[in-house]
Amino acid sequence: MIAAALRLAAPALVAATVAAAPWSAHHPARPRALRVCADPNNMPFSDSAGHGFENRIASLVARDLHEPVAYTWWAQRRGFVRNTLGAQRCDVVIGIIAGDEQLSTTAPYYRSTYVFVTRRSSNLHFASMNDPRLRRVRIGIHVIGDDYNSLPPGVALAGRGIVRNVVGYSIYGNYAKPSPPATLITAVAQGKVDVAIAWGPLAGYYAARSRVPLDVSPVGDAMAGHGIPFSYAIAMGVRKGDTTLLRTLQHELDTRRAAIRHILAEYHVPLVTDDGAQARADTDHPAGDTAPHTASGGTRP
Amino acid sequence: MSRQGNRCAGSWIAVVALAAAVAACRGEHAPMAMAATGAAPSVSSGALAPDAPPAGSWPLPGRNAQGWRYSPLAQITADNVKNLKVAWTFSTGTARGFEGQPLVVDSTMYVVSPYPNHVFALDLTRTGGPVKWDYLPTTAPASQGEACCDVVNRGMSFADGKVVFNRLDNHTVALDAKTGKVVWDTKLDSIQEGSTMTMAPLIAGNVVLVGNSGAELGVHGWAAGLDLGSGKILWRAYSTGPDSEVKIGPDFKPYYPQYKGKDLGVSTWPPDQWKLGGGTVWGWMTYDPELNLVYYGTANPGVWNPDMRPGDNLFSAGVFARDPKTGNARWWYQFTPHDSWDYDGVNENIPVDLTVNGQARKVVVHFDRNGFAYTIDRQTGQVLVAQPYQSLNWATGVDPQTGKPIRVPSKETHQGVNTTDICPSSTGARDQQPAAFSPRTSLFYTPSTDLCMDYKGLKASYIAGTPYLGADVRMYAGPGGWNGRGQMIAWNAATGKKVWAITERFPVWSGPVVTGSDVLFYGTMDGWFKAVNARTGQELWKFKVGSGIVGNPMTYQGPDGKQYVAVYSGIGGWLGAIALGLSASDPTAALGATGAMPDLPKYTAPGGMLYVFALP
Numbered sequence: 001m002i003a004a005a006l007r008l009a010a011p012a013l014v015a016a017t018v019a020a021a022p023w024s025a026h027h028p029a030r031p032r033a034l035r036v037c038a039d040p041n042n043m044p045f046s047d048s049a050g051h052g053f054e055n056r057i058a059s060l061v062a063r064d065l066h067e068p069v070a071y072t073w074w075a076q077r078r079g080f081v082r083n084t085l086g087a088q089r090c091d092v093v094i095g096i097i098a099g100d101e102q103l104s105t106t107a108p109y110y111r112s113t114y115v116f117v118t119r120r121s122s123n124l125h126f127a128s129m130n131d132p133r134l135r136r137v138r139i140g141i142h143v144i145g146d147d148y149n150s151l152p153p154g155v156a157l158a159g160r161g162i163v164r165n166v167v168g169y170s171i172y173g174n175y176a177k178p179s180p181p182a183t184l185i186t187a188v189a190q191g192k193v194d195v196a197i198a199w200g201p202l203a204g205y206y207a208a209r210s211r212v213p214l215d216v217s218p219v220g221d222a223m224a225g226h227g228i229p230f231s232y233a234i235a236m237g238v239r240k241g242d243t244t245l246l247r248t249l250q251h252e253l254d255t256r257r258a259a260i261r262h263i264l265a266e267y268h269v270p271l272v273t274d275d276g277a278q279a280r281a282d283t284d285h286p287a288g289d290t291a292p293h294t295a296s297g298g299t300r301p
Numbered sequence: 302m303s304r305q306g307n308r309c310a311g312s313w314i315a316v317v318a319l320a321a322a323v324a325a326c327r328g329e330h331a332p333m334a335m336a337a338t339g340a341a342p343s344v345s346s347g348a349l350a351p352d353a354p355p356a357g358s359w360p361l362p363g364r365n366a367q368g369w370r371y372s373p374l375a376q377i378t379a380d381n382v383k384n385l386k387v388a389w390t391f392s393t394g395t396a397r398g399f400e401g402q403p404l405v406v407d408s409t410m411y412v413v414s415p416y417p418n419h420v421f422a423l424d425l426t427r428t429g430g431p432v433k434w435d436y437l438p439t440t441a442p443a444s445q446g447e448a449c450c451d452v453v454n455r456g457m458s459f460a461d462g463k464v465v466f467n468r469l470d471n472h473t474v475a476l477d478a479k480t481g482k483v484v485w486d487t488k489l490d491s492i493q494e495g496s497t498m499t500m501a502p503l504i505a506g507n508v509v510l511v512g513n514s515g516a517e518l519g520v521h522g523w524a525a526g527l528d529l530g531s532g533k534i535l536w537r538a539y540s541t542g543p544d545s546e547v548k549i550g551p552d553f554k555p556y557y558p559q560y561k562g563k564d565l566g567v568s569t570w571p572p573d574q575w576k577l578g579g580g581t582v583w584g585w586m587t588y589d590p591e592l593n594l595v596y597y598g599t600a601n602p603g604v605w606n607p608d609m610r611p612g613d614n615l616f617s618a619g620v621f622a623r624d625p626k627t628g629n630a631r632w633w634y635q636f637t638p639h640d641s642w643d644y645d646g647v648n649e650n651i652p653v654d655l656t657v658n659g660q661a662r663k664v665v666v667h668f669d670r671n672g673f674a675y676t677i678d679r680q681t682g683q684v685l686v687a688q689p690y691q692s693l694n695w696a697t698g699v700d701p702q703t704g705k706p707i708r709v710p711s712k713e714t715h716q717g718v719n720t721t722d723i724c725p726s727s728t729g730a731r732d733q734q735p736a737a738f739s740p741r742t743s744l745f746y747t748p749s750t751d752l753c754m755d756y757k758g759l760k761a762s763y764i765a766g767t768p769y770l771g772a773d774v775r776m777y778a779g780p781g782g783w784n785g786r787g788q789m790i791a792w793n794a795a796t797g798k799k800v801w802a803i804t805e806r807f808p809v810w811s812g813p814v815v816t817g818s819d820v821l822f823y824g825t826m827d828g829w830f831k832a833v834n835a836r837t838g839q840e841l842w843k844f845k846v847g848s849g850i851v852g853n854p855m856t857y858q859g860p861d862g863k864q865y866v867a868v869y870s871g872i873g874g875w876l877g878a879i880a881l882g883l884s885a886s887d888p889t890a891a892l893g894a895t896g897a898m899p900d901l902p903k904y905t906a907p908g909g910m911l912y913v914f915a916l917p
Contacts, residue, residue: 083446142767143519144605145495145515145516145517145579147605149605150770152770154609155608158608159717163609164572168604170495171764175493176491199767228717228770229761232761
């Protein structure tokens with residue numbers, strides 16, 4: 001519920017899923033909880049019931065630190081970082097673009113890609129944005145509103161002059177409903193569009209749960225024209241300057257790589273390597289370097 | 302070409318492109334055959350008078366339904382205004398952007414705050430204006446997360462013993478003006494789908510006219526008419542979609558051929574794109590009782606990347622004339638077809654009668670975000686005059702035959718392509734802050750902004766767990782320089798010429814009031830409340846209020862017979878958001894606006910006060 005998510009004056013809602021641990025002598029400057037900023041209605045990433053893979057990763061880290069997880073719920077929209085991390089309501093964002101300038105990020109712990117989602121029965125299979133059939137089929141994509149922002153599939157399609165057969169679904173959707181962005185994947189299952197081009201973790205999770213069999217395949221072109229990257233490295237983020245917590249989290253990511261990979265595999269998160277090749281979820285080396293990521297890396301063409 | 306290097310010599314309108322530069326400079330109307338020949342404007346006496354409010358009152362956002370922001374009160378004059386003193390003040394308890402204005406009717410002042418939209422009735426018969434009643438609605442806290450540009454509210458309207466206002470969470474509420482009790486409360490849209498309401502309702506006859514905000518979130522824009530007595534929704538007209546939803550029927554007679562055809566609100570878009578097409582209605586509405594038409598502008602089209610929506614994207618970024626009772630459209634004109642700069646067309650359209658080219662014309666006058674001031678026949682939608690009133694270089698003029706802007710291709714934006722030195726910036730040559738019109742001087746008085754922008758590259762970020770690409774928009778001072786980012790302009794709408802201008806350090810985000818003694822009041826973002834001579838622009842008096850002014854002053858006569866002037870002090874809104882704590886270190890925050898205002902926090906801090914001034 002967004003009403004709970006955006007409770008401004010109220011203290012952070014504490015999820016009592018992890019028992020309170022004794023004060024950790026290693027982190028005297030921090031409250032005795034891993035204070036996580038998260039969206040309460042954004043499966044498969046996170047929800048207020050703790051069902052998302054980011055919830056699972058947060059619990060894993062907190063357990064190692066002998067701390068409970070304390071969530072501040074906030075819809076992950078414009079102002080999310082400013083109103084959560086920036087307002088000192090919480091201290092860590094579990095999933096964010098590596099190098100996002102608004103915060104300090106760890107080394108990326110996974111890299112996913114935009115994917116094509118099709119009905120298995122349609123016998124359509126796409127591997128490239130340059131596939132000429134994209135000019136004829138009905139394509140569904142996520143779109144944002146008017147604030148100078150776009151998602152990579154729309155930019156790449158428009159750059160190819162493919163617009164008349166493209167249907168936009170609001171990335172915001174109706175927040176009163178569960179996981180609003182999932183509408184795009186449902187649209188493929190329902191035959192409203194022939195193919196969706198969607199972000200991998202969302203597509204992988206909902207395609208796996210669809211009663212209509214769906215196929216998921218990565219957008220193969222690493223930079224599908226117009227300098228638009230289609231794969232993105234994801235890291236944890238903290239407030240700029242919070243180097244103690246950043247180091248703690250980096251240590252966790254370095255030592256818990258296998259367990260995190262296992263969680264991602266459970267949620268059918270499509271993984272790729274730095275060069276865009278498909279990675280196997282449970283064994284591959286995580287994308288990117290291992291030192292904390294500096295600003296403006298990687299994702300800016 | 303440097304930003305300073307391409308100014309028109311000696312001219313206030315400065316940045317224009319290349320070969321078009323000379324022609325587009327103010328004072329030379331080469332491409333504008335439609336421009337007037339310099340005849341002085343005149344106002345037919347009494348033409349718009351039948352509904353004039355009592356002289357001492359201020360019942361509607363712009364005082365009269367036409368939104369003139371003119372008061373006949375004349376006790377405060379150019380000679381005595383230097384003695385003006387604070388009479389009393391009132392703190393609203395809300396320290397956000399105050400973009401509206403108070404109302405005064407029957408010795409009571411009505412005030413509504415930004416979110417949570419706290420309403421106060423202040424008793425003007427008693428010293429210091431104590432509270433008669435107040436009303437704190439249960440506005441949903443989540444609505445704050447949906448509002449794009451601060452949680453503002455632009456005020457109320459009064460009629461038939463009721464004050465009517467909009468809640469940020471899409472309720473229109475009528476309160477009994479005597480008691481503050483709710484008469485009706487109508488929910489019009491859902492914050493869950495990104496819609497909010499920030500505009501001031503306008504009451505025309507028995508109809509309350511309202512519209513929504515939220516194009517940044519890709520909502521479907523609409524205007525609606527509600528029954529003043531019951532709050533029942535009489536009609537709703539969307540800005541995009543099939544004719545049935547846009548309320549286009551047999552009465553629709555636009556002047557230009559490009560607006561004639563079936564379902565243009567669908568066919569000027571890629572399939573289904575109109576459903577997320579923006580075109581919200583969040584500016585000031587006006588009403589002409591003589592023609593019985595309401596006029597309002599629509600916001601820019603969604604989604605942002607213009608290459609994803611080839612076509613004119615009707616009916617975004619333009620003005621509708623509608624019958625207020627039925628909502629049926631009468632005519633339409635589009636200021637910015639296929640907008641690629643965020644040039645909302647929401648600014649008000651002020652009905653006046655002028656002599657243009659020697660002919661008496663019934664017109665509306667509109668100062669657009671895109672930098673052109675339009676004088677439009679309000680019966681037909683024909684553009685009579687269109688001239689730049691601020692720096693602009695995205696177009697070289699408006700074609701008098703087609704009504705279309707003559708665009709400069711190098712200034713169009715495309716996602717992933719760098720475009721630099723675009724004027725005006727997305728905040729516009731003027732945002733919503735309204736103009737005033739004096740029937741005594743026949744001049745319009747408009748606030749303005751002189752900012753330009755670079756639209757560069759792509760910055761990846763994350764939304765709802767999904768990577769997206771944001772354009773790296775940076776705004777900066779226009780040709781007027783950092784000490785001249787705003788102007789208060791006196792404008793002759795019959796000729797399309799500036800008469801005088803006062804340059805301000807910051808953009809002027811305060812809509813002025815002009816009086817029967819030719820005194821003009823307005824505020825600045827750094828917190829100066831000023832009185833100037835409406836005929837000459839000469840400064841007469843100023844007073845430093847606590848927080849910057851983005852609201853609109855008004856004037857009224859108190860029960861003691863004295864003239865008072867009131868204004869809100871409360872920095873905020875889009876350009877003012879930086880003073881509310883947005884990081885000045887990120888020049889792209891607030892859609893690039895903070896880069897244009899890095900020094901604002903040195904001049905002002907949040908507040909939320911009403912100031913009332915009077916002569917001793």
